[in-house]
Amino acid sequence: MSESSDAYKFLAEKHKFGDSETYLRVLRFLMTPQQAEMVAQLPGSFEEVAQRTGLEVDRVKKDLGLLHRKGVVIPTDYKNPESFIFCKHAERMWEICESLMGLDDLYTDEETKQLFKLWDDWKNTDYADMNAERWHNLKAMGIQALRVVPAYKAILDSPEILPHEDAREMVRVQPLVTVVSCSCRKHKGMMGNPCSRTEADPNCLQFAKSAEYTLSRGHGREVSVDEAISIIDRNEEDGLVHVWVNHAKVAAVQPYALCSCCRCCCTVWHYADLRGVANDEVFAKSRYEARVDQDLCDGCQDCVDRCQFDAIEMQKVEGSKRLKAVVDPEKCFGCGVCTLVCEPGALRMHLVRPPEHIPA
Ligand code: SF4
Ligand code: SF4
Numbered sequence: 052m053s054e055s056s057d058a059y060k061f062l063a064e065k066h067k068f069g070d071s072e073t074y075l076r077v078l079r080f081l082m083t084p085q086q087a088e089m090v091a092q093l094p095g096s097f098e099e100v101a102q103r104t105g106l107e108v109d110r111v112k113k114d115l116g117l118l119h120r121k122g123v124v125i126p127t128d129y130k131n132p133e134s135f136i137f138c139k140h141a142e143r144m145w146e147i148c149e150s151l152m153g154l155d156d157l158y159t160d161e162e163t164k165q166l167f168k169l170w171d172d173w174k175n176t177d178y179a180d181m182n183a184e185r186w187h188n189l190k191a192m193g194i195q196a197l198r199v200v201p202a203y204k205a206i207l208d209s210p211e212i213l214p215h216e217d218a219r220e221m222v223r224v225q226p227l228v229t230v231v232s233c234s235c236r237k238h239k240g241m242m243g244n245p246c247s248r249t250e251a252d253p254n255c256l257q258f259a260k261s262a263e264y265t266l267s268r269g270h271g272r273e274v275s276v277d278e279a280i281s282i283i284d285r286n287e288e289d290g291l292v293h294v295w296v297n298h299a300k301v302a303a304v305q306p307y308a309l310c311s312c313c314r315c316c317c318t319v320w321h322y323a324d325l326r327g328v329a330n331d332e333v334f335a336k337s338r339y340e341a342r343v344d345q346d347l348c349d350g351c352q353d354c355v356d357r358c359q360f361d362a363i364e365m366q367k368v369e370g371s372k373r374l375k376a377v378v379d380p381e382k383c384f385g386c387g388v389c390t391l392v393c394e395p396g397a398l399r400m401h402l403v404r405p406p407e408h409i410p411a
């Protein structure tokens with residue numbers, strides 16, 4: 052790579068954002084021209100990169116070590132970070148770069164603001180376009196890549212809970228669990244729009260390889276199964292929606308994380324909304340559906356705002372002076388968080404889809 056500007060362009064192209072000026076600005080912020088040249092030579096060890104660039108091994112070690120902490124390069128062996136790859140894709144790099152819990156020495160406050168602003172410019176423009184196109188394409192192929200996992204407490208009395216729809220089981224089977232700050236909420240908070248659902252931080256659970264990675268970089272904290280379950284409980288109480296990849300596996304598989312999302316911040320959901328992508332292009336429904344026993348509904352309306360899918364309306368019902376909650380089954384994705392605030396117990400989850408609803 053002869054010209055440093057070529058290195059930035061080369062790296063942006065690797066992430067499929069070669070024509071994105073907003074993305075190039077992020078890369079220029081994260082790396083000096085010489086560091087971009089080094090990263091363009093990956094994958095490789097310190098020695099290999101030194102040989103390819105003609106730089107001293109110590110220089111390469113220092114810079115790749117720094118870029119590892121920044122989230123730009125990823126070690127091939129988390130326990131022995133001697134060899135690196137360039138972060139695999141832009142979305143992942145954004146998520147890691149802004150996950151700064153425990154990494155206060157990396158940037159000054161002013162630099163942190165600049166970094167978040169640069170990512171924000173990208174997210175609101177070129178990322179939002181890519182994100183919308185991705186969901187439209189997947190929908191056209193008949194693929195729903197993500198699935199809503201019901202709040203555990205909402206389905207406690209269900210006749211059958213499969214491991215891959217059991218948020219607690221998803222934690223129990225993991226060899227290692229860490230907690231990190233939710234990058235999506237961190238981002239919106241830094242941009243002056245704090246999450247409207249939760250103040251819990253950190254509350255994003257990482258598993259297995261992702262958990263190992265957070266420890267190697269220093270931005271996560273190991274948690275016990277009990278602590279992880281209490282984080283899940285809190286996320287459910289705050290009305291966050293659990294999201295898992297739409298398959299029937301729970302251990303040693305991607306995504307290595309249980310996301311608990313809000314429509315106001317989630318990088319996938321919020322930016323899909325921004326481009327008018329429908330909920331069913333982004334998520335598959337869980338096997339459950341909320342239904343209201345109108346005899347028990349006292350019309351408090353607490354469930355209406357809880358539903359991030361806009362599936363609950365208050366309607367006039369014959370024989371009642373009070374409005375009653377009504378769930379639109381088309382819009383209900385079966386997240387269950389509405390039932391957790393319904394004190395009279397009028398809202399309950401019903402199992403409405405067979406196990407085959409979830410692809411193997
Ligand atoms: S996808 Fe959801 S839980 Fe994961 S980082 Fe984003 S908002 Fe947080
Ligand atoms: S929370 Fe329960 S009682 Fe209140 S409006 Fe909703 S269904 Fe009715």
Ligand code: SF4
Nearest residue numbers: 358383384386387389
């Ligand atoms: S009505 Fe809304 S909050 Fe309740 S389970 Fe359905 S999607 Fe979730």
